[in-house]
Amino acid sequence: MKEYLRAFEESKHTKQREFDDAVDGGAYFGVDLPFPASVKRGIRGPMDRFVANELEDGKVVPPSATAKEHCSRVCLDIGRFFFENSIPFNCVRSPSFISMVRSIGGYGRGLKPPSMHEMRTWILKEEVKTTSAIVDEIKATWKHTGVSLLSDGWSDMRNRSLINFLVNNQYGTMFLKTVDASDVVKNAQKLFELLDEVVEEIGEDHVVQVITDNVVAYKAAGRLLMEKRTSLYWTPCAAHCIDLMLEKIVDFELNKKVAKKDLLRPAATRFATAYLTLESMYELKQPLQHMFVSRDWKGCAWAKKDEGKAVRKIIMSDNSFWASVVYSIKTTKPLVDVLRVVDGERAPAMGFIYATMDEAKEKIAKNLNDEVVAYKEIWNIIDDKWEKQLHRDLHTTAYYLNPQFRWSENVSEHAEIKKRLFNCMERMIKDNDTYLKVDVQLDEYKNKRGLFGSRASMSTYTSRAPVDWWEHFGDEVPHLKAFAKRILGLTCSACERNWSTFNQVHTKKRNRLSTLFLNKLVYIMYNKRLKHKHSKRQLRKEKDDPLVVEDVASDDEWIANPNDENDIDVDDANSDDIEADHMDEGTSSSIPRKRGRNEVSKKGKGKEVQHRMRTWMRMMKVQEMIIIKLDY
Template sequence: MHINDEADNRVRKKVNCLYCDIATKDLSWLKCHLAGTGGAVFPCPKVPIDLKETLRNELLENEKEDLNVPMKRSSCTYMDTLKSGPTQTHVNEKRCKTEPSENSGIESKVTLKNPQASFTSADDSLSRKVKGHIGKFFYESGLDLDAVNLPSFQKMISLCSGETKYQIPTPQELKGSIFKDVMKEMSDYVNDVRNSWADTGCSILLDGWTDEKGRNMINILVDCPKGTIYLHSSDISDIIGNLDSMQLFFEKILMEVGIRNVVQIITYSTEAVMKEVGKVLMDKYRPIFWTVSASCCIELMLEKLGTMDLIKETFQKAKVITKFIYSRPDVLKFMKERTEGRDLVQRSKKSIIPFLTIENIVLEKEILKTMCLSSDSQSLFITSCVEGKRVAELVADRSFWSGASIVLKAAIPLVRVIEWLDENIEVQIAYIYETIDQAKETIKEGFKHKKSQYMPYWKVIDDVWNEHLYSPLHAAGYFLNPNLFYSSDVYIDPEVATGLLCCIVRSTEDIRLQDRITVQMEQYRTAKGDFGVGSVVDKRSDTSPARWWSKYGGGCPQLQRLAIRSLSQPCDGASRFHLKRGLAETLLTQGRNQIEQKRLTDITFLRYNMQLQNFACGRTDYLRLNEMDPARDWLVDKSQNDDLECMEMGAGETTEEFY
């Protein structure tokens, strides 16, 4: 009878968790269950995070105040207790033996299994993986790590996971163990990329800008077929005007990357000081070439075209049309109903927005005429105001449409080159020479081969090409590209021949190796030996040039190495990666202690390289969207704040962030 009374007392002490309904031994066990502090107590999977943290802190404080607490719990997680070894497991099993049976109310003679026996190492691995991906999301996005405690974030994870319940990492884990794991993973990836430089060569990409404080900042990236990695950021404000200091700065970068690995340096600037530094480095390190980013140079071509009187005047007239349409919701709705939702002004790079807008206006010419010049009531209403009458006059003006046609003939081929650069990363250097040449030929055809008409635009292109963009690597890329070289309309002009010879001579100082490359070049030129085998011929057009040489150029090893290293490089610079510069600006702000600076350096390294890794995998849409420049000048006057709101309501897709 006495034994039964004792059992009844023990049963009455049991309490149920309100969140998961599990029965616990007493109130102290319930606290450990809700706090998830380990031991033999199963952690509650449904307890709110704020209550969990409050109880955990309370238990830890009790441990500090009283070392003789009957059932002391460690501060480690339940997962840690599963890894604590045989001794701890034995203690837990002993405690389970004395736990009363839920059915009989008396001591169980059977050793109870751990309530999370099914939550084995495989589940532990899955949990760590989930936490790791959550950590990567925070590191890459730059969000405050404390956001994991927000109820909305926890609800989102709960809804996404469905019935499967995952532990959300704490801010401490995101700053500690998870961060270390992700950093190690990224470091391994970076080292893997580095190990490929000796075979394919690499290009140093410079991403420079001036921040709001007037500092000259620069990010250093290294690109190769394996991927692009971020090295570090620097403030070069104190050395930007000093040739010797700039030379020393870049020599340190070359030493860090490995001089033998570097094929070229692609800069972001056409300024004289950068050009002088490039000449000095090319003279001192002969295998290395210096050039300006292709997209930067083509944007410069478009900028120069935009200053020509006829094109400038056409832009001004087009702005009158777009500003009127986008500042009037009723007019915008009327137009979109007839264009099936197409916009005249679209999201794109700032440099090409004016030209794309002219192109869209020409495409919608008939709709604009119907909207402004017809006799129906809607058209009469649109043209009843002063601005509407001005737009109607422009739409009826033949000189406007003539000017717009000239803009398209002169500039759209270059706009297509910029779009091509954005879409084709791997084969740029093998085709850039041909692509620029095709753009010029398209302009020539647009003007019916009338030299007096197309030559002014050719001159703009040639001036930028010769002064900033052209590199002997571009000529070598054209010659060594089997898809172009073996085509029926290949043309090896003196510039290509000279550029190829320059690459051969600069690639090695050994005269004997230069002679071998020259002999092997003749074999390639005449398609003799392995170069003329049927399967090799078939692969010329459907295999990237660098891979083609890697697979089929083994019979000419010296020429093969030159071809692979030349064709494996980009011709566009760092701007295509759209890295957020604010992170580097924060990193290079003075006033932190060493620990804080080290952590920010690690975060910058991790975040930039995660974005570059995503770019290598083709996941670039979210990066590009962040860098799409606003077309505000083409939509409304900056002073018309009320019209901005109207335009947002009418355009739908156009947002304040876009501006």
């Protein structure tokens, strides 16, 4: 036994020496210093780089490198760490990376880096505590605003069925935890018990609605939850419902015979990205056709390939292709606009979904020249999903309480709206005195009396976010104000809110992470990102987005990239590949994405055309953006 322990100890020391040799031998910084790189004494401050160093034998050696050279070598060591460990280049933009570099530089030479055990134990624990302090600030708002409990299921690389639980109000989304639900995901009773447990953890008084997927087990679990918790609602994910509408519409279009050729079909992309790609293609039709008749194209390698010839034929002479693109845009773009609204996080969407769905139907009819035969089937698809899955008391009540629609000339006075309003009041307001006060105060709001009729109110109700408007002008009707803010501050969607965060944590290299560690890591990453996003918006003094659909451009970052432009850019690993592509091709730009850029650059001796052709080919491959079926 002693021999075994001695051998183990020697092996341990041997590995440590080998590791130290690898560190010293592979470092750029310190290789020509007059003292070993592992010596603790040395450069301890910025001035030490410019003064001579005295060794033990009394000899004085002048500084061997300038500050600029020292900085370059440190950067090379940092780069090597990134390259050898496959870390995305975007991580250098992370504030925590800058903080780490500053802390190391402030400590000076001789810092002993933490071990893997330390990273997994006390360091992780301390960071969870720090993150919890941030989360507590948001939790303090829950009792005033009410929250939505978001449940989003996914499968990891070990085929475990995990459920992410998040909590959302108008101040942002907070990651709560992940639960391994492999044994309960298809059992409605077990799902109900799981949801009920999380509601209890948050506090029933705080939870206004629970949003889940639309599968059968979740629907049944939602009904059971509403039977037990009589003050909250279960609602399906609006983004998922609209995505199903789009899929049904595409199936309908594929079954239509248009010039004996199938229409475009979306691939498995994030919601409606393919449809916005079609719109971008149509907007760039003229520059694209110009590219295919240019000299650069003739000298390009793609011009000699069968795929390039086939694409050129489609772009230049296939009128049915462009007709199909136009038809697809006309029938799906209005729903994509709604999808942007319900899946956005910059402002609550509950007060807009009811009206925007009606507007989307009208836009589709108008796009098809108001011909009933042309739009009837599409309307039926939308109505089927809307009535059976998405049409809820909360959505209708929020429509009534949103002055942008309630005070509009085109306001709907359908009896169903009032009925659902009182259903919502009955369920959410248990105190009878409060219920009667809210009922009376509704007349003040409807007839624009008091503060509601003031000049400030009348001039801003169409531009202010509904929650903000009620905060400013609802003081004379406090009970109605609290009820309205509680509903108008809700979200409509639970899907895909932190997929990129989970994908970073649960990679192939880390697929054996326990649920406990997965919880802690995502808890830190997601909630820190939320804080960073909120701080960034405050710094820029951004106003609440009132979510006017017409103001959202088709090439919005929401469509081009699932990451919000305010996110920390640590999860956009693909941009490294894109930048590398640009470097390899010797060009600095790709296909123009913004409207108004109608010229195709001819610089680069054909390389720009090659790059653009490669991009369009990627878009037209089966596993990329769309499929083009060429069988006549």
